[in-house]
Structure formats: C-alpha cells, structure tokens
Amino acid sequence: MAITAEDVKKLREVTGAGMMDCKKALIKANGDFDAADKILKEMGLAAIAKRVDRATNNGRIFAKVTSEKAVLVELSCETDFVAGNAEFVKLGNAICDVIIEKGYTEINDELVGMVNELITIIKENMSVKRILVLPLDAASFASCYVHGEGSLGVLVEFKADKAELFANPAVVEFANDCALHVAAFTPTYLTASSVDKAYIDEQSEIFKAQAENLDKPAKVIEGIIKGKLSKHLSEICFLQQPFVKDDSMSVEKKLAQIGKEAGGKLEIVSYTFFRAGAASCAN
Known part of the structure; x- marks a missing residue:
C-alpha cells in the first residue's frame, strides 16, 4: 500500500510522533493506522529504555498554589535546550495540575507515564525529580x-x-x-x-579564635563573639x-x-x- 504525505501528517497529528517515525510505522503496518499507532508506542518504549541511563542535569522548576494545596515540582532533562521547550513547560504545568487535582503527594506511575509520553516525542531522557505538596x-x-x-x-x-x-x-x-x-x-x-547547636558551637569557636587575636579584655572578647554570631545568623x-x-x-x-x-x-x-x-x- 502506498503511504502518502497526508497519511503521515494525519498520524503525526494523532500521536505527536516525528514525521519519519510516523512514515516508518505506516510502512511497517501496511497503512493500518491502529497498527501504526501501536508500533509507534512500542518504538517509544524502546527509546525510553535506551535513554534511561542518560544524565538529567538540566531542568525546570514549576509551582502552583490553590486555596487547598501548594505544589513545587522539579522536572529534569538532559539539555538546557529542552528545558526551554514549550512542550516541556506545558508538561511541567500539567503535572502540577494533576498533583493538585488527584491529591498526589509522591511521584507515581501516572506522573512517570506523562513524562514518558514526551520522551517518545522529544527523544531525550526526562524525569520528575522531586515534588513537594503543602496542604492548606x-x-x-x-x-x-x-x-x-x-x-x-x-x-x-x-x-x-x-x-x-x-x-x-x-x-x-x-x-x-x-x-x-x-x-x-x-x-x-x-x-x-x-x-543546630553543633553549628552554633562551631561558629562560636571560630569567632572566639578570631577575637582572641585582638588582645582585648575577656568581656570585650565575649561581646565580639556574640556580635559576630548574631550577624552571621542574620545572614543565614x-x-x-x-x-x-x-x-x-x-x-x-x-x-x-x-x-x-x-x-x-x-x-x-x-x-x-x-x-x-x-x-x-x-x-
């Protein structure tokens, strides 16, 4: 069966897969759209498996607040180019919506599945790295x-x-x-x-050593240590x-x-x- 450009375009619109992948799937399926769709899904799963070990050191943070919940999500990817991709941004916002709508508090199969769908299209490893949900x-x-x-x-x-x-x-x-x-x-x-008290004690010892080099009376040194510690705490x-x-x-x-x-x-x-x-x- 001859595969036309219209056929490829139609399958692409339905699946979101690349033009060449759609053409290959249609040829393999002898023009059967349902069979081609299944082939594309299988190709996508194979692509995900190939990319699972690739480092995802880039990404984007998403946040959403309603009257009942506040959500913070990190969606990671391989490159900063994909982090700025419109579909990647759309996915991150959609994940926030699903977390709020369904009351999720942890990363689960549905969220992973949402990410995997985009991996099959963009062909880069991605993951929901972490989420935080605050009930309000x-x-x-x-x-x-x-x-x-x-x-x-x-x-x-x-x-x-x-x-x-x-x-x-x-x-x-x-x-x-x-x-x-x-x-x-x-x-x-x-x-x-x-x-932490241990941190306070450690910083106090550092400031004490610094103050003792000033050759000041004990009470003055004590005041210097307190002043330095107070200033440090106001910074952190x-x-x-x-x-x-x-x-x-x-x-x-x-x-x-x-x-x-x-x-x-x-x-x-x-x-x-x-x-x-x-x-x-x-x-």
Missing part, C-alpha cells in the same frame, strides 16, 4: 515564586490567627515578597532557634535577614508589622526552594 486550610496561605526560566522555585507557608488576613492585599503582597526574598537570599534556616536565617523590600528591618519585624496593620497575627511556618539540578532547602 482556611488559616493558612502559601506564596510561590519561580525565578527566570525556572532555574529556582520557592514556596513560603504562612499561618494567621484570623483567616480573613489572607484576603488583605497588603498581606498577599508581603507574602509574595517573602517568596521573592527566599529566591534572592536562599536562607539556610528559618530562624535562629532552628539552627530567613526571619533574621533584612527584608528584601525594606532592609531597615528584619523579615520577622516586617511580618509582625504587616500582621498588626492587618488586624491580626501572622506566622511564617516554613519555606522551601528547589534549584534545578541541585539540592533543595526546606525548613
């Missing part, structure tokens, strides 16, 4: 921010003593600015109280860092100010950021 209720709220072309994504979780605070435009703006702040400063800890702890939009006060003080002006009390419960191709930070 009436007294909680999450803001998100994705930097640039998806190189870094942030979720910040808030709680309030009054649910109506999250309808306040100033609170929403502040929450969004906090996500931007995390992207800009990538803090290591949420607050000074959450820093989210709530102690100078706020990105107003560095005259810390995030913690700005949080209290915004809550008071809105008529209630706000709390930052946690923050998480995913950096494409790197480790996450969660507190």
Whole structure:
C-alpha cells in the first residue's frame, strides 16, 4: 500500500510522533493506522529504555498554589535546550495540575507515564525529580515564586490567627515578597532557634579564635563573639535577614508589622526552594 504525505501528517497529528517515525510505522503496518499507532508506542518504549541511563542535569522548576494545596515540582532533562521547550513547560504545568487535582503527594506511575509520553516525542531522557505538596486550610496561605526560566522555585507557608488576613492585599503582597526574598537570599534556616547547636558551637569557636587575636579584655572578647554570631545568623536565617523590600528591618519585624496593620497575627511556618539540578532547602 502506498503511504502518502497526508497519511503521515494525519498520524503525526494523532500521536505527536516525528514525521519519519510516523512514515516508518505506516510502512511497517501496511497503512493500518491502529497498527501504526501501536508500533509507534512500542518504538517509544524502546527509546525510553535506551535513554534511561542518560544524565538529567538540566531542568525546570514549576509551582502552583490553590486555596487547598501548594505544589513545587522539579522536572529534569538532559539539555538546557529542552528545558526551554514549550512542550516541556506545558508538561511541567500539567503535572502540577494533576498533583493538585488527584491529591498526589509522591511521584507515581501516572506522573512517570506523562513524562514518558514526551520522551517518545522529544527523544531525550526526562524525569520528575522531586515534588513537594503543602496542604492548606482556611488559616493558612502559601506564596510561590519561580525565578527566570525556572532555574529556582520557592514556596513560603504562612499561618494567621484570623483567616480573613489572607484576603488583605497588603498581606498577599508581603507574602509574595517573602517568596521573592527566599529566591534572592536562599536562607539556610528559618530562624535562629532552628539552627543546630553543633553549628552554633562551631561558629562560636571560630569567632572566639578570631577575637582572641585582638588582645582585648575577656568581656570585650565575649561581646565580639556574640556580635559576630548574631550577624552571621542574620545572614543565614530567613526571619533574621533584612527584608528584601525594606532592609531597615528584619523579615520577622516586617511580618509582625504587616500582621498588626492587618488586624491580626501572622506566622511564617516554613519555606522551601528547589534549584534545578541541585539540592533543595526546606525548613
């Protein structure tokens, strides 16, 4: 049976496979569309198997927030070119939607299947590298921010003593600015109280050794150590860092100010950021 360009085009529109693969499948199936579709699927599975060991050091971060859930997803791939592909971006957003719609909290066969479908078309190894799902209720709220072309994504979780605070435009703006702040400063800890004691002790010893070289009285040295430690914690702890939009006060003080002006009390419960191709930070 002769295979026409129209036949190839029609199969491509139905399957999304490449033109040459569609032509090969139609020839092998003697023009039978259903058989050609099956052949393409088999070819796709074979292609996935061939690529499974290829490194996926590039990718993109996706985020979505609803009133009930907040989701952060890292979708990895082999090249930065594919990370910017429109179909890759569409897939990442679709994965966020499915996670929220179906209540998934872990990577599963359905999400893997969605990725595999695109692998058969783009022919590059990809995977859902990690996901984070935050359940939200009436007294909680999450803001998100994705930097640039998806190189870094942030979720910040808030709680309030009054649910109506999250309808306040100033609170929403502040929450969004906090996500931007995390992207800009990538803090290591949420607050000074959450820093490991062993780390505090280690830094104190370093600062003590530095201060002792100054040949100052013991009380002065003690004050220098405390000052250095306080400054260091203000650099690595989210709530102690100078706020990105107003560095005259810390995030913690700005949080209290915004809550008071809105008529209630706000709390930052946690923050998480995913950096494409790197480790996450969660507190």
